[in-house]
Amino acid sequence: KPLFLDELHAEFEKVKGSSKKIKEFHHKLSTLKFLDPACGCGNFLVITYRELRLLELDVLRKIYKNQIATSIEGIVMLNVDQFYGIEYDEFPARIAEVAMWLMDHQMNMLISKEFGQYFARLPLKKAAKIVNGNALRTDWEEVVPKTELSYIIGNPPFYGTAYQNDQQKEDMQIVFE
Numbered sequence: 001k002p003l004f005l006d007e008l009h010a011e012f013e014k015v016k017g018s019s020k021k022i023k024e025f026h027h028k029l030s031t032l033k034f035l036d037p038a039c040g041c042g043n044f045l046v047i048t049y050r051e052l053r054l055l056e057l058d059v060l061r062k063i064y065k066n067q068i069a070t071s072i073e074g075i076v077m078l079n080v081d082q083f084y085g086i087e088y089d090e091f092p093a094r095i096a097e098v099a100m101w102l103m104d105h106q107m108n109m110l111i112s113k114e115f116g117q118y119f120a121r122l123p124l125k126k127a128a129k130i131v132n133g134n135a136l137r138t139d140w141e142e143v144v145p146k147t148e149l150s151y152i153i154g155n156p157p158f159y160g161t162a163y164q165n166d167q168q169k170e171d172m173q174i175v176f177e
Helices: 005-015 019-031 043-063 090-115 166-176
Strands: 034-036 083-087 129-132
Touching (some): 005 019, 019 043, 034 043
Parallel strands (some): 083 129
């Protein structure tokens, strides 16, 4: 929460009384982009997506509290393609992609229940962009342009120099040069 969600929730509280401002806020949520440069199986990306979709649900409740939405597809704006990751190992990278779709499906089922209409994004047309590569040697702008990037999230590496292998030490030399 302290990374960015607290600020977004505070902004939601400020705008929720204005129909125009809450719609602008909803649009803003749909334009945010997140990068985890060492994403592993995607846990930070998955949880971030879940929390944003829950915030979007609060927004939709406020906008449509006294109305019936004619089409859920027309009101849900957040999607997995707002999320980017870099992962050194291929297997966790592929797990991260699938995990994002699974969270999307879970959140779609929650929205379906809330609005009384079945909503599934099938066929899957959008995906989180998870690049299999070394984040210290990958040009992050090839993953997501910095002009579009809103947040970089994730865990920093915890290995000390004594535990690094030769490849990791070489990576550090390249980065710091």
